[in-house]
Amino acid sequence: MFKVLRDLLRYNREFLIGFILTASLVIYASLHFFSPYDNTAIYLLPPDMPPSPDYWLGTTSRGQDIFWQISAALWNTMTFGITVTVISRMLALTMGMISGYIGGRGDRVLMTINDTLIALPNLPILLLVYFVMREQMNWAILAVVTACLSWNYDARIIRSVALSLRQREFTRHAVYAGMSMPQVLVRQHMPYVMPIVFFTAMNNLIFAIGIEVTLAVLGFIDLNRPTIGGMINWANQHQAIVAGVWWWIAFPIIAIVLLFLGLFLLAISINEYIDPRSRLARMGG
Amino acid sequence: MLTTAEAEQRTGTVLEVKNLKAYYQMNYFGVQREVRAVDDITLSIKRNEVYGIAGESSSGKSSLIKTIAGAINPPLRVVDGSVKFDFDGNFVDVYGEPGSMNSARWRHLSYIMQGSMNVLNPVRRVKRSFEDFAFEHMGLSKAEFWPRVRQHLEKLGLNPNVLEAYPHQLSGGMRQRLTIALATVCEPEFIIADEPTTALDVLVQQDVLGLIKDVQERMGSSIIFVTHDMTVHAAIADRIGIVYAGRLVEEGPSIDIFRRPQHPYTAHLISSLPRLGDPKRRQALAGKPPNLADPPPACRFHPRCPLAIDKCKTDNPPLVARETGRVACWRAGEVEVS
Amino acid sequence: MSKLLELDQVTKTFQIGGLLDRATLQAVKGVSFDIDDAKAEIFTIVGESGSGKTTIAKMILGNEVPTTGTIRFEGRDVTTVRKRRDRLDFMKRVQPIFQNPFEAFNPLTPIDLFLFTTAKQFCGAKTRAEQESQADKALQHVGLSLAEIKGRYSHELSGGQLQRIAVARALIPEPKLIVADEPVSMVDASLRMSIVNLFQHLRDDLGVSIIYITHDLATAYYISDRVIIMHRGDVVEAGNAQEVLDNPKHEYSTALKNAVLPPDPERASAALRHRRAERQAERA
Numbered sequence: 001m002f003k004v005l006r007d008l009l010r011y012n013r014e015f016l017i018g019f020i021l022t023a024s025l026v027i028y029a030s031l032h033f034f035s036p037y038d039n040t041a042i043y044l045l046p047p048d049m050p051p052s053p054d055y056w057l058g059t060t061s062r063g064q065d066i067f068w069q070i071s072a073a074l075w076n077t078m079t080f081g082i083t084v085t086v087i088s089r090m091l092a093l094t095m096g097m098i099s100g101y102i103g104g105r106g107d108r109v110l111m112t113i114n115d116t117l118i119a120l121p122n123l124p125i126l127l128l129v130y131f132v133m134r135e136q137m138n139w140a141i142l143a144v145v146t147a148c149l150s151w152n153y154d155a156r157i158i159r160s161v162a163l164s165l166r167q168r169e170f171t172r173h174a175v176y177a178g179m180s181m182p183q184v185l186v187r188q189h190m191p192y193v194m195p196i197v198f199f200t201a202m203n204n205l206i207f208a209i210g211i212e213v214t215l216a217v218l219g220f221i222d223l224n225r226p227t228i229g230g231m232i233n234w235a236n237q238h239q240a241i242v243a244g245v246w247w248w249i250a251f252p253i254i255a256i257v258l259l260f261l262g263l264f265l266l267a268i269s270i271n272e273y274i275d276p277r278s279r280l281a282r283m284g285g
Numbered sequence: 286m287l288t289t290a291e292a293e294q295r296t297g298t299v300l301e302v303k304n305l306k307a308y309y310q311m312n313y314f315g316v317q318r319e320v321r322a323v324d325d326i327t328l329s330i331k332r333n334e335v336y337g338i339a340g341e342s343s344s345g346k347s348s349l350i351k352t353i354a355g356a357i358n359p360p361l362r363v364v365d366g367s368v369k370f371d372f373d374g375n376f377v378d379v380y381g382e383p384g385s386m387n388s389a390r391w392r393h394l395s396y397i398m399q400g401s402m403n404v405l406n407p408v409r410r411v412k413r414s415f416e417d418f419a420f421e422h423m424g425l426s427k428a429e430f431w432p433r434v435r436q437h438l439e440k441l442g443l444n445p446n447v448l449e450a451y452p453h454q455l456s457g458g459m460r461q462r463l464t465i466a467l468a469t470v471c472e473p474e475f476i477i478a479d480e481p482t483t484a485l486d487v488l489v490q491q492d493v494l495g496l497i498k499d500v501q502e503r504m505g506s507s508i509i510f511v512t513h514d515m516t517v518h519a520a521i522a523d524r525i526g527i528v529y530a531g532r533l534v535e536e537g538p539s540i541d542i543f544r545r546p547q548h549p550y551t552a553h554l555i556s557s558l559p560r561l562g563d564p565k566r567r568q569a570l571a572g573k574p575p576n577l578a579d580p581p582p583a584c585r586f587h588p589r590c591p592l593a594i595d596k597c598k599t600d601n602p603p604l605v606a607r608e609t610g611r612v613a614c615w616r617a618g619e620v621e622v623s
Numbered sequence: 624m625s626k627l628l629e630l631d632q633v634t635k636t637f638q639i640g641g642l643l644d645r646a647t648l649q650a651v652k653g654v655s656f657d658i659d660d661a662k663a664e665i666f667t668i669v670g671e672s673g674s675g676k677t678t679i680a681k682m683i684l685g686n687e688v689p690t691t692g693t694i695r696f697e698g699r700d701v702t703t704v705r706k707r708r709d710r711l712d713f714m715k716r717v718q719p720i721f722q723n724p725f726e727a728f729n730p731l732t733p734i735d736l737f738l739f740t741t742a743k744q745f746c747g748a749k750t751r752a753e754q755e756s757q758a759d760k761a762l763q764h765v766g767l768s769l770a771e772i773k774g775r776y777s778h779e780l781s782g783g784q785l786q787r788i789a790v791a792r793a794l795i796p797e798p799k800l801i802v803a804d805e806p807v808s809m810v811d812a813s814l815r816m817s818i819v820n821l822f823q824h825l826r827d828d829l830g831v832s833i834i835y836i837t838h839d840l841a842t843a844y845y846i847s848d849r850v851i852i853m854h855r856g857d858v859v860e861a862g863n864a865q866e867v868l869d870n871p872k873h874e875y876s877t878a879l880k881n882a883v884l885p886p887d888p889e890r891a892s893a894a895l896r897h898r899r900a901e902r903q904a905e906r907a
Contacts, residue, residue, distance in 0.1 A: 169726035176714055177737050177792065178744025180707070191731045280730055280778065282316045341811040342782060442906050457672075486671040487838055487882045495899040513811050516884040519891035539888040557816045558886040559841040561868060567845075569817030573781040 008273060015273075018265025025259050029078060032071035037064070039072040040224050048245050058247040060231075061238040066247060070255050073226040077209055078259070080143055080227070084208035085201050087147035089154075093197055096155040097185050100162025111159070118152045125149060126211065130220050142221065146211050154200040158193050165189045195275050202267040206260060213256075228256050298371060299475055299507045300330040300353070305366035307352040310359075320577045322348035322361065324531035327604070330507050332474070335498075337522030337539070338511045339554065341574050345531035346511050350477050353509065354396060355379040355386035370394070372474045392422055395468040397497075399480035404464055405452040411463060412448035419470045437470050440503065441496060458489030462496050469500050476501070476508045482517060494521055515554055519543060524610075527551050530575045530585040537610025547612040549590050552620040584615070592616045625698070627799055627832060628683065629657040633692035635678050651675040651682075652856040653692070658800070660697070663830045665822055667843045667864060669879070670853035676836045680804045683834065684719055685710075696800070715745045718793035720803040724785035724810060728777040734785075735773050738762075738792050745796035761791040764829065765821055783814025790821060794829070801825070804836045819846050840883050844868045852876045 008015040037044055043063035051058045057066040099110040129145050130137055165171060165188075174184045209228070215221050216229025223230050235241075235248040272278055307323035322345040330336045340346040351357050353368050368379040372393040377385050386394075405414045415434055423430060435445040443459075443466055452460055461481065469476065478497060482490045498521060501508050510522055518525050519539060526536040527550065535548040546552040553570050572589035575581055581588050587597040596615050604613040612618075635651040654675075658666055670676040681687040682694055685701045694701045696717060704713045721727060728734045735758065742748040742757035759769035765787040777785055786806060793801055803822070807815045819842050825831040837843055843850055847864035852875070859873040871877045884891045 169721045169723055170729045172719070172721060173727050173737060173789065173792070174729070174740075176719055177741040178711055178714060179740055183740075187732065187736070188729050191729075276731060281311065341813055442902060487840070487879060488671065491882055491884070491895060491898045492902065494895055495902060498895065499899065513813070515812060516886050516891060519886055519888045520884045520895045521892070522888075543886070543888050554813055555886070557813060559816070559819070559845040560886060561841055561844050561880065561883055564845055564865065566820070567816050569783075569815075569820060570813055573784050574811075576779070 004273070008269065012269045012272070014265045015269035018262050018267075018269060021258060021262030022266055025074060025255070025262060026078075029071055029074040032068060032075055035068040035071065037068055039064070039068060039226050048243070051247055057251045058245070060234065060248050061240065061243070061245060062234060066251055069226050069231060070228075070252055073228045073231050073252065074255055074259065076139070076225060077212060077228045077256070080139055080212050081205045081208045083140070083143040084147045084150065084211075085205045087144060088151040088204055088208075089197050089201055091147065092151035092154040092158055092200070093193065095151070096158025097162045097189060097193060098181075099155070100159040101166050101181065101185060101189070103163070103166060107159075111156070114152050114155050117149070120149070122149045122211070123214070126215065127220065130215075138222070139225070142212075142215070143208075146208055150204055150207055154196070154204070157196055157200065161193055161196060162189060165192055191274075191279075192276055195271050198267050198271045198274070202264055205263060209256065209260075228252050297332055298329050299332045300328075300509075301367075301369045301371075302326060302328050302353060303367050303369075305349075305352060305368060306364040307348060307357065307361055308364050309348075309361050318578050321345075321531050321580070322577055323352055325366070326528075326531075326533050327366075328526060328533060328536065330509065332507055333501075333505045335501060335508045335510055335521055335523045337518040337525040338509060338528055339513060339515060339518055339525055340528035341513060343574060343577065344528050345577060346528045347479065348531075349528065350479060350509055350511055353379075354390075354394065354477055356396070370475065392471050393473050394475045394477070395471070395473045397465055397468050397476065397478045397481045399483050404467075405460060407452050409451075410448070411450055411452060411455075415448065415467055415470070418467060422471055434470060438466055441466050441469075441499060456489075458485060458492060461485060461489070461493050465493070465496055465500065469504070469506075472504050472506075474504075474506050476506050478508055478510045480512050481510075483512065483514070490517075491520075497521065515543075515558055527554070530580050531577055532585065532613065533604060533611075534586065534614065535610065535612045536604075537607070537612075541609050546620065547607060547610075547617040548586075548614045549592050549616070549620045550586050584613075586614075592619060625660045626695070627658045627660040627697060628834075629693075629695045630655050630679075630683075631693050631695070633679070633682065633689045633694060635675070635682060635687065636690045649856050650678040651689075654679060654851075654853075654856075654858055655692075656851060656858075656861070658832050658834075660799075663826045663832045664848040665826055665833045665835055665846050667835045667837065667847035667850040668853060669837060669840060669843050669850055671838055671879075673855065674853040675856040676853050677804055680719070680802050680834070680836055683802055684717065685713065711744065715796040716798050717800045717802065718796065718798040720786070720789050720793055720801060720806045722805040722809055724782045724789060725777065727785055727789045730777050732776075733774050734777055734780075734788060735769070735775075738769075738788075738795065741792055741795045757795055758791075761794040762788070764794055764824070765791045766817070767791065781814065782810045783817050786810055786814075786818050787821060790818070790825075794825070794831075797829075798831060800832050800834065802834045802836075805838070806835070807837070807839065807842060815842065822846055840868060840879060852879065 009019065032039060045055070045059050045063045045065055047059060047061045047063045049055050049059040055065055057070065059065055060069065095110060095114065099107045126145060133141060171184060171188060174188050212227060213229030213232065216223065216227055217233045217236065219233060223233060231252045232249065240248040305323055305326045309320040309322055311318045326349060338346050338349065348361060352363060363380050367381060370377040370389065372389065375393065377389050379386050405411060420430055423433070425433065438445045443462060447455060447459065447463065481497065482493050485493060494517065497508065512518065522539050524537065525539050525542045527534050527548065529550050535542070535546065535551045542551060543555055546555055557567050557569060559567060570589055575585055583599050583601045584597040587593040590597065594615065602613045602615045604611050632653045632655055633651060634649065634653050637648045637650055639646050639648050658664065668676045668679060678687060682689050683701070685704055688702050704710055728737055738758035739754040742754040746757050748754040748757050755769060762768055762772070767784065767787060772788060807818050810818060822833050822835065823846055826833060835847060844864060849862065850864040850867050851858045851861040852867070853859065854875045860867055860871060860876045867876065868880065871880050884894060
């Protein structure tokens with residue numbers, strides 16, 4: 001594991017940049033545990049202060065320090081995005097691989113479910129869930145619902161690879177070696193599917209964070225808990241741009257763009273590394 | 286098209302390969318590898334000749350013909366040596382002047398591959414594939430082009446009406462014959478055939494070989510014919526070169542290669558062929574083909590050679606001329622063929 | 624005498640085409656043969672592509688269901704073998720070998736994993752040491768040893784070696800029957816004999832019967848006891864391998880035999896010339 005990391009850092013520029021970027025953002029986000037202020041409290045500081053040595057990234061019109069707000073918001077947004085991604089990748093992986101492997105009627109049933117979900121509009125469903133749940137609604141439930149709405153396309157892509165893997169002779173050999181379906185899927189097919197999982201994970205993460213921002217901007221999630229979307233929502237409500245408090249909008253956006261960039265670079269370089277063709281080339285195939 | 290008499294008169298050398306070395310040089314995340322796929326090969330091919338190249342898979346025979354055709358991409362690189370063609374006075378130095386091969390392809394040189402029937406676009410009529418591939422290279426107007434194509438097909442014994450068909454309506458053998466017709470419509474002087482009959486059914490194989498021979502005789506072209514199947518070489522090749530681990534180990538007229546092989550590897554290839562009507566037990570060669578990234582020192586065949594002596598492990602035998610061919614072995618000619 | 628395998632008037636019909644132009648394809652038309660339990664033999668099915676030989680292999684292995692007729696293995700209809708427990712018992716008795724040795728093992732996992740899993744599933748070898756000894760025993764039969772292949776990946780080995788390892792893997796459960804579908808067609812000619820000789824060893828020394836499916840008459844002649852020649856789903860000729868191939872009676876088997884190129888330049892080029900002259904005459 002350590003050797004892989006060292007090789008990637010040494011020979012892959014994208015990985016190096018992505019790694020530094022993501023690592024610094026993660027460190028920055030985890031700093032909020034040591035924040036001098038309660039990050040849900042308001043009017044603790046003088047409002048609308050521009051960036052200065054006292055308040056590095058300025059303060060909001062609600063009297064909060066933007067540096068510490070972003071730190072907490074990044075943490076929450078990342079947790080949300082990663083939770084959605086992990087759950088939806090697991091769903092896509094299981095459904096896609098099983099569907100492709102069993103084929104025939106089972107495949108048709110699973111893919112009908114899948115295609116029906118694709119046809120459903122995401123945002124109205126989320127709003128519906130929000131109105132039904134109301135009081136019980138929290139970020140974890142939102143994450144689960146978002147995950148359930150975002151695995152379908154990727155399950156189809158994974159299924160197409162699984163279908164072709166099923167036809168390969170080594171799969172038949174594995175069956176005659178007495179391997180059960182889970183063993184064949186996990187040990188034999190997974191390495192071929194992982195690059196897709198990694199690559200779609202990036203899209204999915206962007207989608208999840210986008211959903212959170214959208215819902216926050218519309219005011220449909222708990223706005224007191226700092227998130228990147230929530231910050232933009234508050235800034236809008238206070239007409240930050242018109243009032244000239246540009247730092248309230250600019251810094252959260254820069255933070256989220258850097259996060260996307262870092263994760264994207266990591267995803268593509270890890271992808272290149274675990275891609276079966278590149279792996280075989282390194283092994284001497 | 287040449288008359289038969291003209292075709293037979295073509296003599297002289299069409300291809301000269303000198304000390305050709307082509308290596309795969311790779312670097313993946315710090316893992317560096319060099320594979321010597323073509324290691325110091327010298328050979329020449331005369332006009333009007335079918336030259337067979339035999340060898341196991343991963344012996345470097347495919348890399349060799351790709352290098353000859355000038356169709357190589359990194360990580361495969363030519364490290365040393367030259368490949369020179371003489372197409373009836375048109376000289377092409379493939380690695381001397383970059384790009385010189387581009388104009389020669391199709392007009393002078395064409396390539397027939399295993400499974401090349403798949404070049405026919407499955408959703409378009411066969412004639413569209415002919416148009417896509419050959420029209421530009423012929424330098425003819427449409428009015429002249431189609432009669433030429435039909436005439437060419439007729440000469441090869443194919444019904445020109447198949448041009449109107451879709452590929453899936455034709456059998457695999459017919460598709461393979463059509464692609465051979467397609468590859469030869471410009472009447473190239475030089476044809477490279479890479480395992481063109483390997484994926485075909487037994488009954489079709491002879492027809493395809495026959496067609497290749499027809500084309501060759503009619504146009505007086507030279508062919509490099511690559512296959513691991515020695516019986517195909519027996520049927521079609523005038524001379525055969527045996528490639529082992531990136532090197533040419535023996536070369537000679539087919540009849541000598543089959544009846545009086547000098548190199549132990551050649552002898553093994555011949556004597557291990559099963560024959561109808563002869564259930565005599567035949568031995569397989571021990572060991573495995575060498576890994577080209579880490580070949581054995583000196584003579585690369587010595588770990589599997591039944592005749593190996595100490596000298597084989599320390600000194601690489603040079604390829605030396607014999608009465609009728611060339612052989613690279615310290616114990617050349619000592620082997621018995623059963 | 625009891626039978627190891629019996630095929631009784633087996634046919635297989637495939638539906639091809641979409642909703643609008645349905646057509647049926649008779650891949651196998653009423654094929655019957657059986658293999659004796661007491662005496663191991665190499666039973667060869669010769670045919671070109673589209674002859675139905677691979678469909679027969681799939682039906683014997685239970686991967687396709689015959690449209691009509693029955694296939695019985697040790698008296699039991701193979702279509703009734705459906706539960707996982709039953710499948711495992713069946714696979715312990717019948718093992719396959721496929722065409723492409725380079726595809727036989729997952730390129731991304733070490734080869735020995737397949738051997739160890741087979742030993743674990745079929746021979747109850749629980750510890751790694753037991754699995755290793757089972758694998759090594761099977762590899763010895765094919766002229767290899769575990770030390771040579773331990774931790775190796777498929778790209779590090781030659782086609783001939785991989786195919787022998789595939790045979791070794793199939794041998795671990797000590798099956799009664801091996802179904803080999805074109806096992807040498809992707810193997811270099813120089814390594815072919817190592818596989819073919821191995822089949823003889825399995826028959827003679829281990830008592831394993833082999834269904835050898837091929838289009839190559841020369842190796843069929845070399846190793847088979849009995850042969851059937853198939854053409855478009857029909858068996859056109861059957862019997863003792865050397866008798867059938869020395870004196871084929873049916874038109875198609877004769878054509879197949881004549882299509883085999885002799886391994887000698889003079890005779891082979893004469894055969895090719897003859898064929899071209901025939902074609903020329905047909906055209907004229």
